[in-house]
Amino acid sequence: ICGASASGKTTVAAKIIESLNIPWVTIVSMDSFYKVLNEKQHHLATRNEYNFDHPDAFDIELLISVLQRLKEGKKVEVPIYNYVTHSRENRTKTMYGANVIIFEGILAFYNMDVVKLLDMKVFVDTDADIRLARRLRRDIVQRGRDLEGVLKQYMTHVKPAYQSYIAPSMAHADIIVPRGGENKVAISLIVQHVHKQLQLRGFKVREKLAIAHIGQPVPDSLFVLKDTPQVQGLHTFIRNKDTPRDEFIFYSKRLMRLVIEFALSLLPYSEHAVDTPQGFSYTGRKCNVEKICGVSILRAGETMEQAVCDVCKDIRIGKILIQTNQQTDEPELYYLRLPKDIKDYRVILMDATVATGAAAIMAIRVLLDHDVPEENISLVSLLMAEIGVHSIAYAFPKVSGRHSIG
Structure with missing residues (x-):
């Protein structure tokens, strides 16, 4: 799931999970893969002058490795990023491969190596004024930022990044969801497609396992x-x-x-x-x-x-x-x-x-x-x-x- 900052990507992901009604779903946020900042970058971040919306701000190599292992059904350790201190925490979050893996981020479609790993690509398109209002509320209340700093970062980095990197990546989307989590029709369409793919992949395997022994000798193992x-x-x-x-x-x-x-x-x-x-x-x-x-x-x-x-x-x-x-x-x-x-x-x-x-x-x-x-x-x-x-x-x-x- 790709979309601008505060466009409602997490809300759409939550609505999809709620509608899927299956036990094992994993959400991976691109925000977890911000690079570790050096002293100079950390100083810029404290003054809201570091560009967190640029592709170079993310550890793409680690992100690709994690997504590949999750697709293979293997265990991964996902970093936990602290937005207040602008650094990774010492602990990590353990994740396992699941029936459905939802990856969401502002630059989810920017890197083609990442795009190739995605089976279904959803772009959340929300009005710019609504995005700004959401970002102000989120960054001030949840991430401990001040109003002036949030507005400065939005005009200097967030808005230009959307125009340069995020909006053009909309071309890679299979489905575009206007209005985010409020669009029940689009979410229903996504859920139907996921259920169909799960049935095609799951039932075929079970059928093969069920008839694997018919007419076969005892395995050498x-x-x-x-x-x-x-x-x-x-x-x-x-x-x-x-x-x-x-x-x-x-x-x-x-x-x-x-x-x-x-x-x-x-x-x-x-x-x-x-x-x-x-x-x-x-x-x-x-x-x-x-x-x-x-x-x-x-x-x-x-x-x-x-x-x-x-x-x-x-x-x-x-x-x-x-x-x-x-x-x-x-x-x-x-x-x-x-x-x-x-x-x-x-x-x-x-x-x-x-x-x-x-x-x-x-x-x-x-x-x-x-x-x-x-x-x-x-x-x-x-x-x-x-x-x-x-x-x-x-x-x-x-x-x-x-x-x-x-």
Whole structure:
């Protein structure tokens, strides 16, 4: 969404979100990407003489990087700009890829590299007198400026910038919205188009996942725990309807530990020589993976945490809570706690059971958002349905899966 200062871009964005009525929408403001000012520029800014409406005032390189990562569904850290001190704050705002990403700013259409990233371009066209009145109220009340300074900045920088950079960029717009948030017809048109695009993109993917397993062999990325007499014995206890609750838990934990051990055995190992207490040299093997992290998909995956802690000394544990929306039947992320440097770890993703694979697919997507390489993720489960196995393998072919029996 592009438009002059105080034209109502944020209001239009809010109206679109309200009308869309979908859970995951992210708003990125171009104002967050003002460059860090040097001492001379900061002195000019305090006197309202620095041109914040010029293209050079923005960190376009960082902006493009953030928009690209959001379009790829990855996590980003967006700067927080303080308009009173004219500087970036030490903290940042964490954002994730969403169903809809709304990017708004006065120069949103100025840079062609930014324009190429936009699927739909909306220009908000509002009368100049209304824009000036809004800017006076906003800058004085919300941003702590004085009347004389606001008027000086408007006549010196804001108005010329609109004529030189913003108004010409209107040519790139797909839709022009006169009167901003008051134009209900234009907002309705935008919302209809967004819904149509979401349906085209979303339903096609789900259809492919639903039929991915038909007539297909077992994926090469699936590894099943060998069906030994011991494993058969554990399954006998677990599947017996007369097994007491405490015994069911005990034997389930034993099986979970075997599955975790099996998953660890598939990691890369290399020869490693050590000296025994008797003075002899023994050539064995050592795991080449130094950092391993366990991540449980709450709530069922939490039952496997003790097993991974028993076999991996001082392992770090993360948690992801995903629940299905009862109205849309879509998995939604509700809680997340992961190590900050998880991208450097080999991740064991744990879920006790996998049916359709929807929760596991979203959990893997979250890990990818945090820059964990796909090939460094192993999904471990006790039970996996065939459709879930194929859906996960179809969506993420480099992710390996381990389970006891399907």
